[in-house]
Amino acid sequence: MTNNDRLPKLSRRRLLKGAGVAATALAFPYVWVPRPVHATAGFNTAKHLIYIRLSGGFRFPTAFNGDVANEFNPFGLATGVASGTEWGVGRMLGETSEWLTEELSMLGLRSVTSFTNDMAVIPCVDHEPLSGSADGNHNTGLERFLTGYVGGDTGLFTMINYGLRDRVTEAAANGETLLPAVIMGESGMGRGAGIYGAYRPPVLRGDDLDLFDSNASSQLPPWARELADGYDVRHRGAVNPSHYSTVDAYVQSREATKAYAEIFASDMLKVGDMSNEPYDGISNRELAxxxxxxxxxxxxxxxxxxxxxxCPAVYIDEGGYDYHSDEETELPMRIQGFNQLLSALDWALRRMEHPSGGTYWDHTIIAVGSEFSRSTRGAPFNSARGSDHGGDYATRWMSMPFMGGPIVARGRMIGRTNPADLSPDGPVFSYRSMWKTMLDALGAEHDAFFPADEPFEELFS
Amino acid sequence: MGNGDPVSDGNFAGGGDAMPAPREVMPPALGAALDCDADCRAYCDGLGLENPVNVGLCGSSWGVGLALRPIDRAEACRRIHADFIGRFPTPTEISEVCATDRPWGDVVKSVIDSDEFVLVNQRRWADDLLYNNRAVNFERAFDMDELVGKTYRGRVAWDQFAAVTSAHPVVMRRHDTPGDRAEFVFKLFLGRPPYEAERADLGRLYQLWTNGYWEHPHVGVVPDAFVRFDCVDGDGQPDPETIGECTSIQWGYQELTLAPDPGRMVNEGEQEGTMWAGYIKPNEWERLQLPGRVIAQQPAFWETTVDRAMEQYFGYALGNAVPEVRHELVRYLLRYNGDIRALHYAIGTSFAYLQSSEGASATDLRWTYGPLKQIQVEGWLDTIKLTTGTGLSQCDHRLPHPEDYVGEEALEEAGGWAFALVNLSRWDVDEESRDVIGNYRNLARTLGGCPSNEAGGRFTTVSVLNTAVQEAFVADVCGLDGGGIDIERLLPAGVTPRQALDAATAEAILAHQQRLFLGRSLDEDERALATNAADTCTPAPCDAQTFARPACFALLSSSEMLFY
Structure with a gap:
């Protein structure tokens, strides 16, 4: 968004420069100094973010901002939409035939159309609002999605870990270990070099977490631990003094790993074990x-x-929506995985008790994006009954939904498009501003990133 | 291309220099400028050095009275394998490939001639060019990979490689605009982003390229590169009205157009009027490779090539610190007709490379002590796989998403041909489920390797979670919690698993494992560690296997397994 309003200044505590790798933070004392930052009314209102990418380029108006011409949303609008929903709910969100079984209904899951009034939708989010056309290229569009720029050096999730480093350090000083933001999808979201290199988020896939179950350190008897430590000590002592810091970083990370061990070994994280043991009020069997x-x-x-x-944030890749052909028949099926995901989040977050009080819903934002939207250049579908992507408005606008307790503008549409041609009839928000708004909501320091883009208030007022 | 004779005979000079003694003068004080005066020059000239790195470095080292740190054969062998072969050496390789009676130049030559050296460099280029079968037709990546292979086998000269790469569909399809393509190629081969005027000018030589989709006969629609017939009239002649859009003038007047051929053009749909890159003829390819030929004429092209190789092997920019080294290496590379193997040989046999990373050095000048680098993820995994025999699959950088073609989530269009494609690649496919075996890939991607290349990907880092994953993997391999590799692998000949543990047995086990994993024998400190472990091992009395598995963990999880 082109937002020139001066934003309120808040104080923030900050670790003095010089913190090395994340692991070393556990070992060194810290000093806090006040620091002014731009922040929104939503600053630090969220403890968690679930960021979902609809992979491959998603045709947003089929689900969000759907009250537009047939060429943009050939599936039409959903029926039975929750009252208080300002934005056009596309028919795709009402697709339930493949997932909303009687069993899940009994459990409490519901059609997405019944809680659309809990979502705010920004119809016009663009990577480069000042550009003459959309970036409809898969590669560069994805780069922008993952880092804010083409060829960006720092992934959005690295920014979260960097922005929250003070909080992690403070917790560590109090004997508490906080997990970092985690990627469960495209690893480019975790790019980082230089001072950001130590804040790269872990990339987990499938059952990678099972690797953490075995607490290697705790399995070693003291004599064996001494042997293992002895090798590192010997190596450190042998290398040229200029290389001490290299070996030290590893030795310190091994120390810090011990602090993670208890977490990784927790039964709560064994999500595949179908345990009936309730954690935060709900069992892994129910969640599964x-x-x-x-x-x-x-x-x-x-x-x-x-x-x-x-863990402050998780990034998830969902689906595969690059439907250059057969979108007409395939999308109504494929979208149902996403619908179940949203519904399950709505169901679970409202029931799970957060360790700090209230429910997880109260503390969590769910945001959904894609590398770009899709275009058919005037027809409902292209000649292969699919859609493409180019430089037009239809490709350009990510119509992004946001839901969760910290979102105040629930049910509202922030901005507007002309239904006939999708030209903007309201504010246009930059993707980078959107991300800084999420960083802001998490309470993360963000002034080092995207200096020309400011976080915005509209989701929180 | 690359099917004829090698571009050089491969007999590279400079592999047999003797380490010079420093000239007998007062070494420069810490922080003082290095001044190689006439005596210094005469001293260096009189050394008879042949290696270009040594020649270039002399005036900043031996000539001004500075000594470089010597290295022993075991450390050198470990380094050359990690860098050139992509993993640490096995004990057999240490004793045979790096045999002490073998001239070091022969050792370097043999590793450069190996398939693994080619693979390491193919992987590096896959990272640079971001192979991704969801972004570009996978056949393009296979083709580019073969070109890289031929180049690193000495069959394609480096400037020719640059020319082909500069217009290769695997590169063209990854970028959206002429300017983006120009910028990428410029940065790739000249080592810096172009100025705006350079970007715009070179971009005009990319005016013809466009992106589209092609119906692959076996896997359905794939993204691929197409060319347009811009800037020409109906007869295929340059159109005076538009030819400027396809003309570069920054490095000489160069027009780039192709004459339309209706028989090869797409007749309908979005790509109407364009031509699929697969239909381009050899003479048209030659025209399209003009940007790379323009770039290869710049002196910075060769300097960048040399700098990249030095950064790769030394871990720091020696060419910036001592420009004479860069200069000598460029001359050397050109002497061998741009045979890229010559560059790698020269660095691998140089004394800047052959320095120990251990022990203190007289100065803090970066080239007076050896590098200490973190091994690539694949190198760490492959070493453990090879030395322990643990069951791990592998990764194929040419096809980062094999699951699109086999298994439960495969594309509907993917049939037997696509299965064969994956099955014949480096990926392993489970015979029963017909899914790709992903244990290696999942682990490597968590640690930063085997990238999917959607947008950049490889990283090498030390972080808490990486360390946790590494430790957990090693604990599993060594069988700390039961299972693990066969205990016989961890015990030397003559030691049985249930044999009572004493200091001598512990020392023998540690010596065996250290030779296997670290490629060296025990020193006094390590003997003491073995004795101490034998004395304190619990539950007492310990046997050999009780000691061997934690010892395996200690060694495989040690910093020495990560840094070299």
């Missing part, structure tokens, strides 16, 4: 039932468990 046991659903299930241990 609600989310499903594969793909994005399983990742979301694990995300909620990681949140218990202080």
């Amino acid at each position: 039932q609600a989310f499903g046991e594969r793909g994005a659903g399983r990742n979301a299930h694990l995300a909620l468990r990681l949140f218990h241990f202080g």
